[in-house]
Amino acid sequence: MSTLTFTRSKVVGVECPDKKTFLAHGILDDYIYALELDVEAKLPDLEITNIQGRWKRFTTTECPKSIPKLQNAVGLRILEEEFGRKVHRVVGKEGCTHFANLLVECCDAIVQAATYGEWQELKEKGIAPGKEEYLEEKFKAIPGLQNSCMVYSRFARRGK
Amino acid sequence: MVLSYTRNKYATTTDLADGSLLVQAVLKDTFFAGTVEMKVSVPELEIASLTGKVERAFNSECQEAVPLLQKAVGLQIGTGILKAVNGLVGGSGGCPRLADLILECIDEVVLRFTLPSIGEKQSKNEQEQIEAYRELIRQHPRLIGSCIAFAKDSPLLKGLELEK
Numbered sequence: 001m002s003t004l005t006f007t008r009s010k011v012v013g014v015e016c017p018d019k020k021t022f023l024a025h026g027i028l029d030d031y032i033y034a035l036e037l038d039v040e041a042k043l044p045d046l047e048i049t050n051i052q053g054r055w056k057r058f059t060t061t062e063c064p065k066s067i068p069k070l071q072n073a074v075g076l077r078i079l080e081e082e083f084g085r086k087v088h089r090v091v092g093k094e095g096c097t098h099f100a101n102l103l104v105e106c107c108d109a110i111v112q113a114a115t116y117g118e119w120q121e122l123k124e125k126g127i128a129p130g131k132e133e134y135l136e137e138k139f140k141a142i143p144g145l146q147n148s149c150m151v152y153s154r155f156a157r158r159g160k
Numbered sequence: 161m162v163l164s165y166t167r168n169k170y171a172t173t174t175d176l177a178d179g180s181l182l183v184q185a186v187l188k189d190t191f192f193a194g195t196v197e198m199k200v201s202v203p204e205l206e207i208a209s210l211t212g213k214v215e216r217a218f219n220s221e222c223q224e225a226v227p228l229l230q231k232a233v234g235l236q237i238g239t240g241i242l243k244a245v246n247g248l249v250g251g252s253g254g255c256p257r258l259a260d261l262i263l264e265c266i267d268e269v270v271l272r273f274t275l276p277s278i279g280e281k282q283s284k285n286e287q288e289q290i291e292a293y294r295e296l297i298r299q300h301p302r303l304i305g306s307c308i309a310f311a312k313d314s315p316l317l318k319g320l321e322l323e324k
Contacts, residue, residue, distance in 0.1 A: 012167040
């Protein structure tokens, strides 16, 4: 019989208390680790303005010392180049790689909310523009979005 | 306040009867739903097969990215895999969502093989645990500097002599 030998779950929710602010709450829970993050980021460049974290389950006596290292992420801009790599260095290597993993997950969730959230709102009101038209506006507002994948690179080429 | 966006990502690893691993990673969020299923040979830790699907996406063209998964078949899980997966499946010519799910599967494989030694250490007393971590560092010195527990000034490494 085949047996389950490892599982990991990550859950992130994003709230928008105002048009410029995103609050992400994320949890990571696997066979070894359990941890939690609250991250605040603000437009226009999605700068991380606040971060708090908590351990639920860890492996060594040193792991709790990674909590203060989360503050290294304050001031980082989610939309800047090499954001993920910076997080893995200043939060991961200097603190904990699992917190870095969850932080990248929370920040990616914030980018998704910032990119598509408005379209969902407009759709609910029945006034959503066409997807390409909507994306053209988002390409201007979110640096790097138009070269982020094969579909958007194609849109951008079509637009030229 | 209601949520503007929600994401649920989970991955599972199953040890198969033939000794290989079957890893599944699933992402369901407000705007995207997709799955990647990876078979990994043991002990080579080579990606033997990959399948996946995009069930829901903002753009219908995202479906076209699924065949890109095949580019990662044959890669060996180890140093350089992150860059290889992002280069072959992610990036501006690929799909970062699917690349991310492959990387989630790879994390699972690493953690699945880490789990037994962690469980073993936790059954020991504090001093024995410290010695067990020192032994881990002796065997895998590149862990030094990988996190705060294995920082050069960490009490876990105090007095540790490494073979040159």
